[in-house]
Amino acid sequence: MSKTLSIIKIGREFEVSVGMEYEMIIGLEVHVELSTKSKIYCSCTTDFGGDANTHTCPICTGMPGVLPILNKKVVEYAVKTGLATNCTIAEYSKQDRKNYFYPDLPKAYQISQYDLPICQNGYIDIEVEGKTKRIGITRIHIEEDAGKLMHDEHEIGTLIDYNRCGVPLIEIVTEPDMQSAQEAKAFVESLRAILQYIDVSDCKMQEGSLRVDVNLSVRPKGQKEFGTRTEMKNLNSLRSIVRAVESEAKRQIAVIEDGKIIVQETRRWDEHKGISYSMRTKEEAHDYRYFPEPDLMPIVVDEKWKEKIRKSLPELPDARRRRYINEFGLPEHDALIITGSKALADFFEDAAIKSNNPKAVSNFILGDVSRILNEKGMEAEDIPFSAEDLAKLVGLIEKGTISGTIAKKVLEKMFEQNKDPETIVREEGLEVVSDEKVLAEVVKKIISNNSQSVEDYRKGKDKAFGFLVGQAMKETRGKANPQLINKLLKAELDNKIL
Amino acid sequence: MELYQLTVHEMCDLIRSKKVSVVELTQSLLDRINAVDAKIESYITVLGDEALNRAKKVQERIDKGEAVSPLAGIPMALKDNICTKNVKTTCASKMLNNFIPPYDATVSKKLYNEDTVLLGKLNMDEFAMGSSTENSYFKITRNPWNVERVPGGSSGGSAASVAAGMTGFALGSDTGGSIRQPASFCGIVGMKPTYGAVSRFGLVAFASSMDQIGPLTKDVTDCAIVLNAITGYDPMDSTSANIKYPDYSKALINDVKGIRIGIPKEYIAEETNPEVKKAVLDAAETLRKLGAQLEEFSLPLTEYAIPAYYLISSAEASSNLARYDGIKYGYRAEKYTDLLDLYIQTRSEGFGVEVKRRILLGTYALSSGYYDAYYKKALQVRTLIKNAFNEAFAKYDVLLGPTAPTTAYKIGEKKDNPLEMYLEDIYTVSVNIAGLPGLTIPCGFDISNLPIGLQLIGKPFDESTLLRVGYTFEQNTEYHKNRARI
Known part of the structure; x- marks a missing residue:
């Protein structure tokens, strides 16, 4: 050279x-x-x-x-x-x-x-x-x-x-x-x-x-x-x-x-x-x-003949991208990527309409769905579950039945098992635990097992609080309602200080 | 008259009146082949038992009233470039020496559907390139009128077999005169139909834009009967014309009154043999006496027809024959070092001299840097020739002239002079260039008792008028009744 x-x-x-x-x-x-x-x-x-x-x-x-x-x-x-x-x-x-x-x-x-x-x-x-x-x-x-x-x-x-x-x-x-x-x-x-x-x-x-x-x-x-x-x-x-x-x-x-x-x-x-x-x-x-x-x-x-063919043309990627921006409020970049593949766009649109939450669907598609497809070397047309299933998954989060973290796990399973998200959540017991009595016990246990972190929190270290929340989530295998854990933990800790 | 000397319509009458069975007729023609083809060498493949078995089945169908075509039970033979399922189709080439097509040409199918009996496949110039049937890998076909003479070509086997009574009728192919010139040399009737009137599917291509299959028969009536069977639109051939085809037997009218016939001056020029010229002008006079209007006129560009024809046909041939590469079927050289050598050895050994000459000429004409000067120029000439014919047909219904400038020449006489051989086609190639129908009928004999052919050229898809003029001439003359003595 x-x-x-x-x-x-x-x-x-x-x-x-x-x-x-x-x-x-x-x-x-x-x-x-x-x-x-x-x-x-x-x-x-x-x-x-x-x-x-x-x-x-x-x-x-x-x-x-x-x-x-x-x-x-x-x-x-x-x-x-x-x-x-x-x-x-x-x-x-x-x-x-x-x-x-x-x-x-x-x-x-x-x-x-x-x-x-x-x-x-x-x-x-x-x-x-x-x-x-x-x-x-x-x-x-x-x-x-x-x-x-x-x-x-x-x-x-x-x-x-x-x-x-x-x-x-x-x-x-x-x-x-x-x-x-x-x-x-x-x-x-x-x-x-x-x-x-x-x-x-x-x-x-x-x-x-x-x-x-x-x-x-x-x-x-x-x-x-x-x-x-x-x-x-x-x-x-x-x-x-x-x-x-x-x-x-x-x-x-x-x-x-x-x-x-x-x-x-x-x-x-x-x-x-x-x-x-x-x-x-x-x-x-x-x-x-x-x-x-x-x-x-x-x-x-x-x-x-030419006009007959012209009339048979479907909506093309450019038009669809503009429509996703206007109709679904997707950011330009997201719309561009989704409309880059017809299979992906069809899947998105179907799920967006069924869930009535385009942004959440788009986030899933551009995030975890794309990541899993990549890992598996699959194309959008190979997605093994229906758009309706993805809409259901989004719905489960919206309703608070599962958390975002659990949803990722459910999605992984949707790629592997021929089951809809509701069945997966039910069979594996992944619903969010919002029972205050149950969660209060968890919080008590975490506090008694992590005295050092409790000490740190009292000294004003915010990080320690996050750690304790994490421990509580871990204890419930991610199923705990995070807001409730936050509330209960804070109350318990503050109570102890008082 | 012997059975083998009869025309198709005479054979048909005997079959229908049960005076002769299809098996008897077939056997008599097979006997005739056995008796004389050693001298004429018109067949490459003869189907003995297969033909007799077929004859039996056809007779059964006739007896049951299932086979009603005028061709039912008629023995026939095909030029060996027309594909026949399970029957060797060689194109008279070493290259396809053992090629057995797994499919029928559309014309083969059509003739089977008419309950004809295939006797065999006929000799020709290799890949239909030539005017004398001397360019066959297998053998040289001889003229039944004089076995020292060529039968013409490239459908020489077709013409000779009909003339010698070795088949009821034959099909040939005509790219630049290959039906008309041998029919003329052998004293029979030959028709090249309008381009697009007969499907080319299954005809091994020589020059796709000009190739056309047509009948070689003993008289004009037979020609009309065979034409009825083989013309028609074929969805398997994009160049086939999707029009309504007439019943050609209705054109067999003994009357030419008012028909306007033009004689191109260039077709009765100095190079035309005087005996040929006289016979043709006598024939014109006969037609005039019968009521036709005759007029000489100038058909421009005739001199450019031969070069244009040889450039276009060779260019197309160079591409059409490229598939014979030793890879998939046909001949492959025994010794070769690599892929390129496989091609070179196979094609050097598998093709004859004339075929190689045309492939070289055509490849050259299409080559970058020469395309405009040769191929493109030839296409322009083609357009001008078409225009010249269009103008002529604004004034005339039929054009009349000799089919070939000479009668049958001696075997070997022109073999080493390709240019002289090419000039044999001077009156026939324009018809292919313009895609017109052309009919040749016998109109006399020269001093050596060799037949002379009269060519009638018609408007596109107006075969009927040609048949009418030919039929009228036949009804008022005796030339077509002469049979070669062999």
Whole structure:
């Protein structure tokens, strides 16, 4: 690494010890598997998994003489995406062949769209560090996915599974409008939320249904011309995107600082090693020999169809976020996070209405629910209990049946057991103890067992009071009504002083 | 006349009147194949017992009154690029030497539904690339009129088998003349329907935007009967036209009065063989006498049709044939070092010279830096040629000319001169470029007794007018009654 290089901050700009400041320019290509029931050009199922080569037919395996038939749903989903991302929908678009040899591509060409994509010129607004930024969408086009190569465990050779062949994809290409890893991440998050809201994809990055390629270049701050860009492939998590962007920006700056030139190339990101390596340079790039697909007719989306699709669009994340702020009084930040996932937002809204206490529900969701999901590596759609159950839990606190501390325990159990919170509280005897006689006995016991703390309290140490309350709560395994304990303890101690 | 010499409609009459059984008819054609195909070499696969079993079942269906199609019980054969479930479909290529499709082409299904009996699969130029059927991996098909001559191509096996009485009728495919030119060379009737009139599903693609399946028959009546069976919208083919198709047998009218026929000057040019030219102009005169209005006119851009055709068709072919990579089915080289080498060896060994020539040409035409100069330019020419035809059809109902500039030439004569071979297609390729229907019917013989074909070109989806003009000509001449003596 160059000795002059010392990146102080990775973000919107870089500071280097020689005084040169760099900025990065990022554009994304996002491939999204659409959740249509059947494939794009045949009637095979798109279901993930299944024994190898069982979701195939002569059409998706490229047998001689077969012809593709475009699945209309794919066009509908692409148009839906275009409308939800403020694109212009082409009344007339066409499909093209992208020719290259690879064993996972049975026809040796991929049917895609070249110069007349279905959607163009859209945008998404993202939010980073409280600031809104508009990211342009150059185009969205439809295409077919390829199969999967697997290196055989017995080392006989490479095996091919064509199940994924012909699963419909949309490719969303952005303008080079992002300037930091956080912006790239925010874009993918916003896009993912929109796609989930309009229900065109499950967007499961770990299953490959949302894949991101990053185009990145750096340039000295103030320079108008773009630097030479590289393309990084194989980024299948938000974490990968952030790490890959930061690593690639560092690498490019180091190359420049070394007085060398950035090579235009495609690089593969290795998540385990945390580095990218060159796959092929521009000179080695394929000549895809695109030409119009003669087996398919032009795609026509007339005004009537377009309007029908527009009317079918649900409330989108932005609108919902504004509504949560206005209607439920959520803070901007909370609303942003909750609406970032459709499943989470649906869950929130349902629980908020049922409990009539949006703020409490939001606190649970952003706090313990999110923490537990994280720990368990689960997504919002995997929450094992209903929104109604969460509403009930909130209700139990409101009614004073359980304390906030106990509620956390109940929530943990709700993730593990298929029981509603009321059943859990009842079965485990977690109700708040508000019986003054019972609690008075507890208080007496605590005072007699902790004479030192009682002494300290008398000397005016407030901390000691807290300690004694804690002991009382502990004695009742957290079930004691805290206000009552406070009152009784204070009375008892003060009584003794008097 | 022997059974094998009969037309489809004559065979149909005999079957319906129970003068002959489907099994007898099938057996007589199988005998004929056994007797003469060693000389003609038109079949790649002959279905013996399967055909006879099928014939038995069809006869039962006819007896029960379940099979009523005019094609019921008619033995037929298909060009070997039309997929037949469980029957080898090779495209006359080493690459698909052992390929057995697990599906039927739509036309195969349609013909089975009409209760026809499949006799076998017919030889062709490899992947339909060629005009002489010399480019087959398996064998060279010979012209039944003179076995030293080519039968034309690429549907040479289809044309020769019909002409030699080895099948009731055959289907071929026509991308640049591959039905019409061999039909012309073999003295039979051949029709390339309008692009979109016959489903391409299951036709192994050569040039998708021009390929079209059509019938090769002994007369125009047979052509109409087969056309009725194979045309129609197919949801499995996006380029298939969803329109109402007429009953073509109703077009068999012996009357051309008032029909306006244009003769493109460029089609009776100097390079046209004088004997061919004379026969074609004589045929035009016959039609004029029968009441048609004839006029010569200039059809511009004819000279650009060949280069445009070879660029577009080769470009599409280079992509269509890329799937033959040795991975999934078909031929794979025995020795290779890695993936790239597997591709190289497989494709070098599996394809013949002409196929490789076209793949190279097409790949080049689509390459970055050359696309605009070749492929794109060819597409522009295509539009202009379509426009020229549109203008012509504003004035005429039918265009008339020779099908090929020559009669059947000697085997080997043009094999080493691809350019000369390509020029064989000069009168036929424009029709594919513009997606129009084209019919060839016999209209004479040259001094060596080789058949001459008359080509009639029609408006899109107006096969009926072509059939009407062809039928009228047939009813007033005897050429179609001549059978090759073999």
